[in-house]
Amino acid sequence: MEIKxxxxxxxxxxxPALSQKxxxxxxxxxxxxxxxxxxxxxxxGIKVPVTLDINTKTKDFTVKVSTPPTSxxxxxxxxxxxxxxxxxxxxxxxxxxxxxxxxxxxxxxxMIVESFKAAVKSVVGSCNSLGILIEGKEPKTVLEEIEKGIxxxxxxxxxxxxxxxxxxxxxxxxxxxxxKQEAFIKELERKAEEKAAKGAGVAETKATEATPxxxxxAEEKKK
Numbered sequence: 331m332e333i334k335x336x337x338x339x340x341x342x343x344x345x346p347a348l349s350q351k352x353x354x355x356x357x358x359x360x361x362x363x364x365x366x367x368x369x370x371x372x373x374x375g376i377k378v379p380v381t382l383d384i385n386t387k388t389k390d391f392t393v394k395v396s397t398p399p400t401s402x403x404x405x406x407x408x409x410x411x412x413x414x415x416x417x418x419x420x421x422x423x424x425x426x427x428x429x430x431x432x433x434x435x436x437x438x439x440x441m442i443v444e445s446f447k448a449a450v451k452s453v454v455g456s457c458n459s460l461g462i463l464i465e466g467k468e469p470k471t472v473l474e475e476i477e478k479g480i481x482x483x484x485x486x487x488x489x490x491x492x493x494x495x496x497x498x499x500x501x502x503x504x505x506x507x508x509x510k511q512e513a514f515i516k517e518l519e520r521k522a523e524e525k526a527a528k529g530a531g532v533a534e535t536k537a538t539e540a541t542p543x544x545x546x547x548a549e550e551k552k553k
Contacts, residue, residue: 331384332384333384335348335379336377336380337366338376339370339371339372339374339376340371340373342363344360357384357389357391366380369395370395376403378397379397380395380396397439400433400437401413401460404423404425404456404460408425410422410460414460414461417458418461420511420515421463421511422460422461422462423460425463425500426465426492428484428490428496430457431484431485433453434446434449434450434452435490437449446485446488447476447485450481451473465500
């Protein structure tokens with residue numbers, strides 16, 4: 331039988347969910363964790379899909395490691411915790427095409443694609459949903475450029491290491507983008523604060539309305 335897991339590369343730990351899956355099979359949980367961590371040690375800091383192929387009779391098992399999701403590889407590459415909350419308006423990184431090729435080389439074996447170029451296009455698509463620019467451009471624009479053959483040379487040669495000069499250029503460009511985004515982000519934060527304050531006010535009003543009024547004091551007896 332097979333058990334599919336999504337684990338932190340090299341950092342799998344025992345827990346209730348894992349025990350529920352493994353416990354009934356009578357397997358050595360400690361050994362499984364050790365073998366999985368050994369097999370995924372090259373993906374530290376990334377969520378990795380793992381399949382345990384278990385022989386229920388002999389209690390033997392093998393660990394099959396798939397490549398991490400493209401989004402996880404991209405976040406790791408650019409040291410970002412999560413993608414943009416608004417990919418069309420807020421950008422979180424500025425990638426070189428070499429970065430995209432690097433990740434496409436990792437992912438291609440697990441992709442159902444006809445060519446390496448198609449794998450590159452798939453990674454570019456993931457950049458769009460995360461809010462990652464490529465060469466200072468929107469991923470959709472880069473996809474159009476790939477179709478036109480603008481990046482054919484670098485893709486065919488599978489060059490995956492940008493020059494230091496290029497990295498510095500992209501970093502400077504992204505600093506300009508971040509400064510332009512600051513006003514937009516501040517406006518989002520202001521609206522969020524207003525919404526929170528309004529929500530708190532409504533909750534307080536409802537609570538007040540729900541509190542029964544204190545009974546009126548009895549009219550003093552006339553002398």
